[in-house]
Amino acid sequence: MVLARKTFDIEAAAVQGLAARVGPEFAEAVALILDCRGRVVVMGMGKSGHIGRKVAATLASTGTPALFVHPAEASHGDLGMITADDVVLAISNSGESEELTVILPVLNRQGVPLVAITGGLQSTLAKQARVTLDSGVVVEACPLNLAPTASTTAQLAMGDALAVALLDARGFREEDFARSHPGGALGRKLLTHxxxxxxxxxxxxxxxxxxxxxxxxxxxxxxxxxxxxxxxxxxxxxxxxxxxxxxxxxxxxxxxxxxxxxxxxxxxxxxxxxxxxxxxxxxxxxxxxxxxxxxxxxxxxxxxxxxxxxxxxxxxx
Missing domain, CATH: 3.10.580.10 (CBS-domain)
Incomplete structure (x- = not known):
C-alpha cells in the first residue's frame, strides 16, 4: 500500500511538472500539426510505442487524422506510408531508440516535419526534430528506477494535451466527436434520427x-x-x-x-x-x-x- 501511494505521488508529480514546460515549443507543435495537409504519423518503440498507439487513436477521434507506424517496420518498407505532407510525432524517453533514430535522416531528406516528445533534450531525436516537447521525469515510479512508469505517464499526458489543444483550435464539437464514434452512446444520441x-x-x-x-x-x-x-x-x-x-x-x-x-x-x-x-x-x-x-x-x-x-x-x- 505504501508503494502504491508512492507510485501515485511520483506519477502525479511527473504530470504536474509538464505544465511549466508548456511554452512556445508547444504552440509551435500545435501550429505545425494544424498546417499539416496529411496525417500525423505517431512512432515509438516499446512502452513508448504503446503510448504512441493511444495518442494516435486520441488524435484521430478528436479531429486530427493520425495513425501509428512501428519504427522497426518503417525501416523494412512501412516508410512508404509517410509522405512529405505528413507530420511525424516521435515518442522516446531517452531519444536514442535505435529503431527510431536510424530512420530520422530518411524523414529529414523527405522533408517530413518531426515533432519529438522526449526526456532526452540533447538526444539524437531532439537534435533532429523541428520541435521538441520535454516529457522528462526526475525519477520513475519503479523502485528500481528502471521500468518506464512515470515517463510513460508523462508522455501520455503530453500527447493528450496536444490532442485537446488541437481539438479546441479546430472548433471540434460534440457532433464531430459523434461522427467518429457512431457506435457509442453519444454517437447514437447525436446521429440517430x-x-x-x-x-x-x-x-x-x-x-x-x-x-x-x-x-x-x-x-x-x-x-x-x-x-x-x-x-x-x-x-x-x-x-x-x-x-x-x-x-x-x-x-x-x-x-x-x-x-x-x-x-x-x-x-x-x-x-x-x-x-x-x-x-x-x-x-x-x-x-x-x-x-x-x-x-x-x-x-x-x-x-x-x-x-x-x-x-x-x-x-x-
Missing part, C-alpha cells in the same frame, strides 16, 4: 374517424405499437387512441361496443418530424409521459410512428 428507428408503411397502426371500436382494437393488436393513429382522407393526423386510453375508459365503465374511433380518440396528439433526432422523441415522451408518438411530414400527414421499445432497441435510451 427518427426516420432511422420509426415504423413506417403497413407497420403503422392507422384508422379513420368512423372505424368501429372492434376494428380499432384489431388494428392496434395487429401492429403492436400500443396505440393507433386516427386520420382523415388525406392521412392528416386527427387523434390517437392508446392502451392507456382503453384502460381509462374501461375503469369509467364506458360501453365501447358501439363506439367509433372519433369518439374515443385523444385529439391533437403530440407528433414529431421524421428528420428530427431520436432524442427529441425521447424528450417529448418524458415531458408528456407518453409511450408512443406519431411521426408526420410537412403537411401533417402520418408517415410513421414509434414507441419506447423502438428507441430502446436502437439504444437511444
Amino acid at each position: 427518427i426516420s432511422d428507428v420509426m415504423r413506417s408503411g403497413d407497420a403503422v397502426p392507422m384508422v379513420r374517424l368512423d372505424t368501429n371500436f372492434t376494428d380499432l382494437m384489431r388494428e392496434m393488436s395487429a401492429k403492436g405499437l400500443g396505440a393507433a393513429a386516427v386520420v382523415d382522407g388525406s392521412q392528416r393526423v386527427l387523434g390517437i387512441f392508446t392502451d392507456g386510453d382503453l384502460r381509462r375508459l374501461i375503469e369509467k365503465g364506458v360501453d365501447l361496443r358501439s363506439s367509433h374511433a372519433g369518439e374515443v380518440m385523444h385529439p391533437n396528439p403530440q407528433t414529431v418530424r421524421a428528420d428530427a433526432l431520436a432524442v427529441e422523441a425521447v424528450a417529448l415522451m418524458e415531458q408528456h409521459r407518453i409511450n408512443s408518438v406519431l411521426v408526420v411530414d410537412d403537411a401533417g400527414a402520418l408517415c410513421g410512428a414509434l414507441n419506447t421499445n423502438d428507441l430502446m432497441r436502437a439504444k437511444v435510451i
Whole structure:
C-alpha cells in the first residue's frame, strides 16, 4: 500500500511538472500539426510505442487524422506510408531508440516535419526534430528506477494535451466527436434520427374517424405499437387512441361496443418530424409521459410512428 501511494505521488508529480514546460515549443507543435495537409504519423518503440498507439487513436477521434507506424517496420518498407505532407510525432524517453533514430535522416531528406516528445533534450531525436516537447521525469515510479512508469505517464499526458489543444483550435464539437464514434452512446444520441428507428408503411397502426371500436382494437393488436393513429382522407393526423386510453375508459365503465374511433380518440396528439433526432422523441415522451408518438411530414400527414421499445432497441435510451 505504501508503494502504491508512492507510485501515485511520483506519477502525479511527473504530470504536474509538464505544465511549466508548456511554452512556445508547444504552440509551435500545435501550429505545425494544424498546417499539416496529411496525417500525423505517431512512432515509438516499446512502452513508448504503446503510448504512441493511444495518442494516435486520441488524435484521430478528436479531429486530427493520425495513425501509428512501428519504427522497426518503417525501416523494412512501412516508410512508404509517410509522405512529405505528413507530420511525424516521435515518442522516446531517452531519444536514442535505435529503431527510431536510424530512420530520422530518411524523414529529414523527405522533408517530413518531426515533432519529438522526449526526456532526452540533447538526444539524437531532439537534435533532429523541428520541435521538441520535454516529457522528462526526475525519477520513475519503479523502485528500481528502471521500468518506464512515470515517463510513460508523462508522455501520455503530453500527447493528450496536444490532442485537446488541437481539438479546441479546430472548433471540434460534440457532433464531430459523434461522427467518429457512431457506435457509442453519444454517437447514437447525436446521429440517430427518427426516420432511422420509426415504423413506417403497413407497420403503422392507422384508422379513420368512423372505424368501429372492434376494428380499432384489431388494428392496434395487429401492429403492436400500443396505440393507433386516427386520420382523415388525406392521412392528416386527427387523434390517437392508446392502451392507456382503453384502460381509462374501461375503469369509467364506458360501453365501447358501439363506439367509433372519433369518439374515443385523444385529439391533437403530440407528433414529431421524421428528420428530427431520436432524442427529441425521447424528450417529448418524458415531458408528456407518453409511450408512443406519431411521426408526420410537412403537411401533417402520418408517415410513421414509434414507441419506447423502438428507441430502446436502437439504444437511444
